[in-house]
Amino acid sequence: MAGNDKRRGAVRKSGTKKGMVVGSGGQRRKALEGKKPTPKAENRFNHPAKRKADAQKQAQQQRDKRRREAENQGELVAGRNPVLECVRAGVPTTALYAAEGIDTDDRVTEAVRLAADQGISVVEVPRTELDRMTSGAVHQGLALRIPPYQYSEPDDLLTAARDSGLPPLLVAVDGVTDPRNLGAVVRSAAAFGAHGVLLPQRRSAGMTAVAWRSSAGTAARIPLARATNLNRTLKSLRSEGLMVVGLDADADITSDELELATEPLVLVVGSEGRGLARLTKQYCDQTVSIPMSPGVESLNASVAAGVALSEIARRRRLS
Template structure:
């Protein structure tokens, strides 16, 4: 019978201006509005694709470990391929899921597989976070910190070889391409190692690895907290310290390279620093026939090392 229903309707509480207490009464209309386009599968929290992406991201973090200043991520198909061809000791190759394959990517994956490097498929947005400009071309290579030797290890290497020690120390060399080229020259002309200072110097990065054409894998590179102190220690061990500078006191033509020695290479712009120059037993320069004032540091080092190797072959 009308009016006798026991069901409570949408009524207002006495003494309040709030909406009805039973039923929506239109209050939740906003919740019924559209929420836009459906997000991609890997962005939906409970979707299997999202779980796979989270798993791959966690695995990538485990592979990379804690990032340090020496850890490098090489981006782009050409740089990655060049590093793998040069035998850079990488730890992981990241390839974007669904990346368009070409000859460079195919060869990179093959070289990484042959070298035992982990190959990880990741989402594109994972590499986008690593590459601030987004120009990774769907591939990245992770290179761990280089394991530097101790300066005394280079002396041990020379002693085991049986020939007079031939070491090269770098002062104020900041370009990793110069470092890589010098490492390559030292290996080519029978040197036993390269010494670099711990601060204000180029380090063994992916660029240096590529420029050395794989020589960095065969020749040891040491790093010293104090270059001057390390050179004095080598001098006490019987090595002649020869500086290479455009303002040298003598020329390389007068250099006797038959004995154990260290060739200290200064930068093209600044040359040798004051303390290092005072540590040298002699400072030589390369005579120039033309108007060119100086050579690139790596070229100059190669010229001197070639002369020393020539003298030692003629003994």
């Protein structure tokens, strides 16, 4: 009989009852309780959907890592003409890369000569390595490494302006997204005596290689700062005694009537399309327009900034 079997595993444990146990001990009630919601497929252990989601997450993390590494290393400009323009403009660079066995022409010769004169390292690399560095871009055997631009703090701009002994003049750029326009604004700001340029941290062009070329190297002589919140920074500058003047095509007065030109001033330039944002206008003490011939609606943002800064510089010279 099974109960008398002496083999291992065939002997009933002592203290147990033979047959049915009286009562269910609540097991039936537990069996009737509702279960938790079924997890989504991508959350189930070892489910194909979870493996796929994990692979996608890992790939995104790798892309983010490569992007951060690229940002820390700076920007790589590829192509003979862009490289030559950057070297001519005196854009700060860390290295000039030339492909082994490159077919030299006047552009290559001048770029290498100027780089050597400026103390820039000229590194010869295999063409396959240059292909990898430029992510397959048409580099024509030349590439230039530009380090990340070192932005100042907004407070530093005001401090430098006051230390100059002249009435502070700052230029704030409200949402200019074209780096060529940004470079041109920086160039005008440097040419007409501004003490710094203020940029929003988001939805704005940065000081890239394209902006460097457009500024003709003047970005090395005038500080740029990024504001987390441009309107809050403008409010802070107003509390420091600066007047805020915005360029607006619908303004009631023109730059010819800008009496505030000789005061401590912040000139705000709007974006290429919509101009000054509605909230930004609320933080302006005054808005001015550029006088133009009939039939012309507006000017490019950088051109308008240059015209206004020229008028401000003229009034300051005469005061």
